[in-house]
Amino acid sequence: MSATPVAPLEVDTSHGVVLYLEDVTVSFDGFKALDRLTLYVDVGELRCVIGPNGAGKTTMMDVITGRTRPNSGRAFFGQTLDLTRLSEAEIARAGIGRKFQKPAVFPEHTVRENLELAGVRDRRARRSLLGEVTAEDRRRIDEALEQIRLTDEAHRLAGLLSHGQKQWLEIGMLLVQDPMLLLLDEPVAGLTDEETERSAELIRSLAGKRSIVVVEHDMSFVETLGGTVTVLDEGSVVAEGPLSKVQADPKVIEVYLGR
Secondary structure (H helix, E strand, C coil), rough: CCCCCCCCCCCCCCCCCCEEEEEEEEEECEEEEEEEEEEEEEEECCEECCCCCCCCCCHHHHHHHHCCCCCEEEEECCCCEEEEHHHHHHHHCCCEEEECCCCCCCCCHHHHHHHHHCCCCCCCCCCCHCCCCHHHHHHHHHHHHHCCHHHHHCCCCCCHHHHHHHHHHHHHHHHHHCCCEEECCCCCCCCCCCHHHHHHHHHHEEEEEEEEEEEECCHHHHHHCCCEEECCCEEEEEEEEEHHHHHHHHHHHHHHHHC
16 A cells, blocks of 8 residues: 655745745854854745855755754744754755755666656655656656756666766756755766856756755856855855855955965
């Protein structure tokens, strides 16, 4: 007998903000990975987060996804969902999807099978492994294939894809789960110039319908994406605004760009 699918949690974004981080502090053995970090991301916004190694970028994403609990501060998804009280699975079900720097695909399965495994609604029943995919599942998978430009590779083993194609596939694996907020960790690391350009086109095409937070070191890629840039250092925001503004900020030059 199939398990009953768990209903997604309702997210209230009536105020126009999808993510609230307020005075978030995380300490590890006395070291403050985040130090009263405050960050707001609007519905449909594309936000880039930059900063030197150890600035707190990964810890910030760990807090948002429930991997790390803050020592103090508030973290909310919409107006009502307290991320500090939800499990990682509940946060994912609520509509937050995270892509890590290294693509995590199933190499022995085809591109389409990867999307099925990630996105079939009743995953606990594992219908995807039996080929029992609903019409709605197929629609979302076909749409994701088109968005990530891998329709022609749908029946190819994921292990045979290029590094860039694997990155796009993993983004597709998030898209079929229909997240409201996407967290992308260095999505163009190791990509060719052509793949980087295509990744920028993909990410820009997703903004608006979804909110996207991109953690990145490639300044030319950040410039291509546009939008607001947040600079972290020692666990706090040191500057925020268009890239041209933050690049001219003396504090940013001192702690990041000048290194």
